[in-house]
């Protein structure tokens with residue numbers, strides 16, 4: 190689908206639906222990032238390359254696989270506890286806030302928060318324009334009372350949210366579910382959390398979903414499902430590179446692998462070369478040795494303590510946490526700035542770690 194916008198400074202209606210601002214994120218950067226990524230050891234590409242139109246649809250199918258429990262568990266947690274979360278998010282805020290979701294995907298998780306928080310507006314940021322347009326339209330139809338604004342951008346590389354009347358003069362609350370922080374290695378993850386604080390402004394709050402370490406077999410199965418959807422998601426990257434950067438990757442010359450790396454507390458997903466081979470891409474030739482991985486994505490898993498320590502380094506303080514029954518994931522509520530200014534709220538909102546339903 191082609192977006193209705195060519196001018197990044199303006200927005201337009203999506204066929205009588207919500208507004209969309211397209212900052213055209215991928216075009217400028219892709220070639221440079223591919224050359225940088227393939228020059229690294231191990232070779233590694235930014236995870237957002239996985240999300241073209243086809244990749245976004247494959248990701249939605251991954252979420253339906255029995256091995257990938259994250260989406261089901263996080264959605265359930267939101268459905269069951271959104272009332273408490275909205276109370277805690279809104280405490281001490283005198284104006285109706287704007288809710289900003291980073292990497293919004295199919296917008297299937299935010300519904301309970303829209304109902305309970307009743308924000309003045311909802312802003313969905315995503316890099317995959319083809320996916321964002323229909324998702325915004327469907328969300329607006331489900332929630333006609335909340336103005337929806339879609340912004341197609343790379344959330345890690347914008348200086349500020351685009352100027353728009355819906356965003357002016359209102360407190361901003363960030364929503365970052367799906368444990369997407371895990372796609373970033375530690376220094377970048379720390380930088381991203383600090384960047385979100387800037388995008389959200391003074392006193393910004395962030396509700397963020399974080400997947401936790403568990404048994405290697407369960408983690409590896411989650412990222413290498415029996416139906417082969419995770420594998421197809423990774424191989425789609427090669428098709429994208431061939432199409433957009435004049436590549437000649439032969440998918441049959443690679444195999445997919447998802448491996449838990451305990452020392453880094455992460456799952457590493459890779460396409461591993463089956464043989465010594467040369468690949469042309471972005472005007473250069475690249476040699477792959479037999480067994481050499483091309484990392485398509487990492488998924489770092491954090492214990493709650495490790496995550497809060499990282500968040501603190503980026504200036505965030507904890508206000509609350511909700512966890513699923515199995516202790517596989519948590520939704521953390523953070524406020525930017527010193528804890529003491531908000532400790533009262535914290536005690537009222539969420540005195541202790543909360544696990545599942547009573």
Ligand SMILES: C[S@@+](CC[C@H](N)C(=O)[O-])C[C@H]1O[C@@H](n2cnc3c(N)ncnc32)[C@H](O)[C@@H]1O
Nearest residue numbers: 237240292293294315316317342343344366367
């Ligand atoms: C793992 S999916 C999560 C989707 C959804 N938030 C969820 O929890 O199910 C990551 C989403 O973030 C988007 N995304 C990835 N990197 C991004 C970036 N740098 N800027 C904007 N969107 C990005 C992808 O297009 C995709 O929709």
